[in-house]
Amino acid sequence: MDNVGPPKLAASELSYFYGDVQALREVTLEVQPKDLLTVMGPTGSGKTTLLRAFNRLNDLISGTRMTGRLTMDGRDLYGPEVDPADVRRRIGMVFALPVPLPMSIYDNVAYGPRLHGKTRRAELDEIVEKGLRDAILWDEVKDRLHDSAFRLSGGQQQRLSIARVLAVEPEVILLDEPTSGLDPISTLRIEELLKQLRERYTIVLVTHNPQQAARVGDRVAFFYLGELVECGPSQRVFTRPRDRRTEDYISGRFG
Amino acid sequence: MTIEGRTARGKRRVGLSERGVERVLTLIALSAIAILGLITVFIFIGGIPAIARTGLWSFIWGHKWAPGRNIFGIFPMIMGSLWVTLGALVVGVPLSLGGAIFLSEVAPSRAARVIKPAIELLAGIPSVIYGFMGLVILVPFIRTHLGGPGFSVLASSIVLGIMILPTVISISYDALKAVPDTYRDGSLALGATKWQTITMVLLPAARSGILAAVILGMGRAIGETMAVIMVAGNATKVPGSLLDPVRTLTSNIALEMGYAAGLHRAALFGTGIILFVIIMLLSVLASLTTTARDKVR
Amino acid sequence: MRNRALLAHRIAITVLWASAALTLGILVFIIAYILVHGLPVLSWSFVSRAPTEMGRSGGILPTIVGTFSLTVLALAIATPLGVGTAIYLTEYTRPGVLTRVVRFGAESLAGVPSIIFGLFGFMFFVIYLRLGWSILSGALTLAAMILPTIIRTSEEAIRAVPESYREISFALGGTRWQTVTRAVLPSALPGILTGVMLGMGRCIGETAAVIFTAGATLRLPTSVFDPVRTMAVHFYILAREGISMRNAYGTAAILVISILAVNFVAYWLMQRFIARHS
Numbered sequence: 001m002d003n004v005g006p007p008k009l010a011a012s013e014l015s016y017f018y019g020d021v022q023a024l025r026e027v028t029l030e031v032q033p034k035d036l037l038t039v040m041g042p043t044g045s046g047k048t049t050l051l052r053a054f055n056r057l058n059d060l061i062s063g064t065r066m067t068g069r070l071t072m073d074g075r076d077l078y079g080p081e082v083d084p085a086d087v088r089r090r091i092g093m094v095f096a097l098p099v100p101l102p103m104s105i106y107d108n109v110a111y112g113p114r115l116h117g118k119t120r121r122a123e124l125d126e127i128v129e130k131g132l133r134d135a136i137l138w139d140e141v142k143d144r145l146h147d148s149a150f151r152l153s154g155g156q157q158q159r160l161s162i163a164r165v166l167a168v169e170p171e172v173i174l175l176d177e178p179t180s181g182l183d184p185i186s187t188l189r190i191e192e193l194l195k196q197l198r199e200r201y202t203i204v205l206v207t208h209n210p211q212q213a214a215r216v217g218d219r220v221a222f223f224y225l226g227e228l229v230e231c232g233p234s235q236r237v238f239t240r241p242r243d244r245r246t247e248d249y250i251s252g253r254f255g
Numbered sequence: 256m257t258i259e260g261r262t263a264r265g266k267r268r269v270g271l272s273e274r275g276v277e278r279v280l281t282l283i284a285l286s287a288i289a290i291l292g293l294i295t296v297f298i299f300i301g302g303i304p305a306i307a308r309t310g311l312w313s314f315i316w317g318h319k320w321a322p323g324r325n326i327f328g329i330f331p332m333i334m335g336s337l338w339v340t341l342g343a344l345v346v347g348v349p350l351s352l353g354g355a356i357f358l359s360e361v362a363p364s365r366a367a368r369v370i371k372p373a374i375e376l377l378a379g380i381p382s383v384i385y386g387f388m389g390l391v392i393l394v395p396f397i398r399t400h401l402g403g404p405g406f407s408v409l410a411s412s413i414v415l416g417i418m419i420l421p422t423v424i425s426i427s428y429d430a431l432k433a434v435p436d437t438y439r440d441g442s443l444a445l446g447a448t449k450w451q452t453i454t455m456v457l458l459p460a461a462r463s464g465i466l467a468a469v470i471l472g473m474g475r476a477i478g479e480t481m482a483v484i485m486v487a488g489n490a491t492k493v494p495g496s497l498l499d500p501v502r503t504l505t506s507n508i509a510l511e512m513g514y515a516a517g518l519h520r521a522a523l524f525g526t527g528i529i530l531f532v533i534i535m536l537l538s539v540l541a542s543l544t545t546t547a548r549d550k551v552r
Numbered sequence: 553m554r555n556r557a558l559l560a561h562r563i564a565i566t567v568l569w570a571s572a573a574l575t576l577g578i579l580v581f582i583i584a585y586i587l588v589h590g591l592p593v594l595s596w597s598f599v600s601r602a603p604t605e606m607g608r609s610g611g612i613l614p615t616i617v618g619t620f621s622l623t624v625l626a627l628a629i630a631t632p633l634g635v636g637t638a639i640y641l642t643e644y645t646r647p648g649v650l651t652r653v654v655r656f657g658a659e660s661l662a663g664v665p666s667i668i669f670g671l672f673g674f675m676f677f678v679i680y681l682r683l684g685w686s687i688l689s690g691a692l693t694l695a696a697m698i699l700p701t702i703i704r705t706s707e708e709a710i711r712a713v714p715e716s717y718r719e720i721s722f723a724l725g726g727t728r729w730q731t732v733t734r735a736v737l738p739s740a741l742p743g744i745l746t747g748v749m750l751g752m753g754r755c756i757g758e759t760a761a762v763i764f765t766a767g768a769t770l771r772l773p774t775s776v777f778d779p780v781r782t783m784a785v786h787f788y789i790l791a792r793e794g795i796s797m798r799n800a801y802g803t804a805a806i807l808v809i810s811i812l813a814v815n816f817v818a819y820w821l822m823q824r825f826i827a828r829h830s
Contacts, residue, residue, distance in 0.1 A: 379754075
């Protein structure tokens with residue numbers, strides 16, 4: 001599990017503020033390439049903020065402030081030469097609500113590649129098929145690619161969101177509570193999908209459900225009220241947590 | 256290292272096209288205020304010569320309008336506009352409030368689906384057609400049954416009152432709809448009838464929105480030209496009764512612009528200046544009422 | 553005591569129904585009156601031939617051309633400006649003076665009466681810019697007049713687009729302009745078109761602003777620099793000068809039918825917009 005070279009993602013003494021409210025407190029954490037890190041914690045612990053700080057989606061909110069350093073492959077994500085749109089392509093994100101764009105299934109997946117200049121039909125066809133296959137959705141939709149994406153079920157829409165992200169060939173995939181709105185079967189399917197994907201991508205999964213954190217992922221990080229309480233191999237954290245708060249959270253004493 | 260959060264623009268180092276897009280959009284967005292500025296400048300350029308020559312005081316208070324002798328007093332027209340607008344409010348506001356309350360509190364959804372588009376349609380009918388209807392129906396009726404030439408303050412008030420219905424109804428409707436349902440539920444739970452709820456709870460709560468609606472209706476009435484020309488009679492005297500013919504600021508401009516020249520034309524622009532100033536004041540007044548309401552909430 | 557309140561309530565409700573009925577009745581009456589008197593006048597020769605004897609007889613073809621050309625040109629000018637302003641106000645705005653100035657401009661312009669636009673158009677386009685009485689002067693003036701309407705409806709339409717569409721687009725690496733054009737505008741389109749339809753309706757019916765900028769000639773225009781008469785102006789002249797009540801009714805009928813058509817399309821678009829976002 002030891003890697004030579006810089007971690008894929010790293011945060012160093014990261015503090016994040018929305019106006020006067022501090023959402024993250026001096027967080028230091030590393031994600032190795034092709035890791036699957038699960039970030040767990042109750043609502044309001046800063047998990048979403050962490051993700052959005054990494055892919056610079058929070059740039060679009062005014063009044064935010066940040067101290068510390070965020071890097072990818074050792075290079076500063078907020079450096080002066082860095083294009084935020086490029087960061088967001090390389091660090092993809094799947095949101096909690098599986099809202100599709102108001103277009104066909106095909107156009108949803110082709111949306112990203114088209115943004116980045118791919119226009120030839122043949123090329124897009126290939127990209128769309130590959131994205132849908134990798135998201136394990138191809139067989140279910142291959143005959144109705146031009147139907148509206150709204151016709152899909154919740155679980156299918158979420159896999160569509162994943163296909164959409166895969167189509168722009170990211171290096172990292174961030175998922176923010178992707179199964180919170182789904183039924184148990186769809187949830188398990190997505191968890192299986194993630195385990196397959198982590199062979200090619202670095203994945204960070206945010207969840208508020210400790211059981212999901214235990215099922216999925218090699219490493220887990222526990223956040224509480226903006227602080228990184230504990231981080232380590234899942235096996236170890238769940239059986240021998242080092243912090244009292246972690247233990248309370250795992251045993252469901254607060255949710 | 257501290258990094259300040261970006262504003263909505265997002266990026267610091269953007270491609271040339273993104274910056275360019277933003278610049279173009281900013282320029283486009285300024286077009287409205289640029290037009291407003293141009294309007295102000297050119298109306299004033301057109302009208303100042305006449306006002307300067309006559310003197311602002313005599314221009315506004317002068318009772319005599321005789322372009323042939325370079326005498327320009329627009330007081331009768333100011334009075335004309337005033338009476339006609341007040342009349343329009345008397346005719347239009349009660350009917351509008353009735354319509355707005357009906358739509359907001361009483362109408363079953365099927366009726367609302369018919370009435371709402373009907374009101375929008377009413378707003379789309381050209382003012383010349385309203386004026387025409389006044390001309391062929393109201394004016395003869397007034398002349399036969401009430402006396403006078405028919406072309407009158409009364410005819411103008413009725414036509415304008417109908418024309419401001421869409422404006423006052425829709426803004427009052429929004430004001431009523433904005434009152435939270437908890438007010439209604441609370442009142443009904445205390446045993447009040449729906450009408451009592453409307454008069455004692457909802458109307459007071461929606462008060463400032465309704466006031467704004469009335470002010471905007473006033474603006475609409477004062478600014479109306481074509482309909483008024485066709486039914487007002489255009490006498491350049493201060494009207495003494497509802498049945499007297501009248502000339503408003505707007506019809507003053509429209510009637511004589513076609514053949515006016517030199518100082519006469521400037522005087523018409525001067526009329527425009529006065530009209531413009533009044534409308535801007537009403538606009539500001541209306542937005543102050545809404546800001547006051549937002550603050551109270 | 554309760555009985556008095558109930559009685560007042562019942563009377564009031566009846567009065568409310570009556571006022572709604574009266575409002576509806578006025579609309580129906582106006583439309584019916586015009587159509588009843590005007591439809592019989594309509595014929596193919598009415599819409600395809602030029603007027604003779606100053607409009608006493610003949611058709612109204614030049615005025616139809618006039619209304620059409622002014623409307624199309626005015627919309628072509630006002631729509632990009634209006635939608636662009638709306639995009640600025642919703643997607644590119646920053647807290648500060650500039651936004652307030654833009655908004656103040658748009659809202660104040662909405663209250664300016666059409667006669668003032670007519671005076672302005674005359675002074676600025678006809679005289680100062682030396683465009684003379686022309687389709688161009690008229691269209692520019694009308695464009696200024698309908699600009700606030702288009703800004704207002706476009707802004708509402710854009711704001712109604714769910715935030716999640718934007719987030720998804722950004723998260724895939726889209727720039728702000730890409731997000732606006734590919735994820736936001738397509739969704740807001742029906743609402744924006746409704747605003748355009750409303751602007752169209754105003755252009756068709758407008759008289760005061762047009763008469764001082766586009767002129768009132770009955771000749772068929774050959775270029776945008778030629779003056780032209782619109783149907784609304786023609787109707788006004790026919791009716792007020794008493795030239796031909798018959799032709800006045802005919803013109804009015806076409807005006808009313810056009811307005812009905814435009815409103816109907818706008819209504820249908822609005823329904824589609826609502827359906828798409830619920």
